[in-house]
Amino acid sequence: MKNFLFLGLFFILYGCVTEQKKTNPNDFLTKEEQAKFKFSIVRYYDDLAPKATHETKFDTIFDSYYKKKSNASDLLFYYFDNEKKTAYFAITKIAPSLQVKKVATVGSVTYNDTKAIETYEEKFRTWKMPVAELQQKTAMLFSKFIEGEDLSEYYTINSKGAFIIEFPDEVTQYDVKSRKWVTK
Numbered sequence: 001m002k003n004f005l006f007l008g009l010f011f012i013l014y015g016c017v018t019e020q021k022k023t024n025p026n027d028f029l030t031k032e033e034q035a036k037f038k039f040s041i042v043r044y045y046d047d048l049a050p051k052a053t054h055e056t057k058f059d060t061i062f063d064s065y066y067k068k069k070s071n072a073s074d075l076l077f078y079y080f081d082n083e084k085k086t087a088y089f090a091i092t093k094i095a096p097s098l099q100v101k102k103v104a105t106v107g108s109v110t111y112n113d114t115k116a117i118e119t120y121e122e123k124f125r126t127w128k129m130p131v132a133e134l135q136q137k138t139a140m141l142f143s144k145f146i147e148g149e150d151l152s153e154y155y156t157i158n159s160k161g162a163f164i165i166e167f168p169d170e171v172t173q174y175d176v177k178s179r180k181w182v183t184k
């Protein structure tokens with residue numbers, strides 16, 4: 001009788017634990033696919049190439065610049081939602097600093113049948129942080145993001161000094177239509 005009670009309690013508790021989604025890019029993409037993925041979105045998450053504008057940044061003359069930028073960034077987390085046909089990502093890049101620090105850009109992207117980007121949105125960008133701290137905080141935020149949880153408590157204005165999310169803020173928002181951060 002004790003065994004049945006124990007098993008029943010075990011299954012009830014096990015059923016209450018939510019399954020952690022896999023977010024390691026290696027679980028979804030080969031190294032080559034990761035490189036192609038980063039290159040497909042680098043013109044959005046990284047700086048403009050010298051002499052490029054938002055209208056010309058896709059010109060092939062800038063490919064070598066963006067190839068270097070995508071190679072220098074890390075695909076920290078990745079999750080593909082088969083139901084929504086949406087890829088969720090967290091990409092880090094080196095930030096200007098006296099010590100090695102990085103920022104993370106977290107967002108989502110969908111592709112059409114010809115592998116062209118259909119939708120692209122950056123949900124947030126972190127403050128620059130030491131690498132280990134950034135990985136830990138981005139892991140927590142990315143998990144909340146793919147679960148559809150509210151992230152506003154981590155915005156600078158609400159963070160009570162524990163700065164995690166730099167953008168969006170009360171001045172800077174992401175414009176989905178133009179696919180860039182804009183200042184009000």
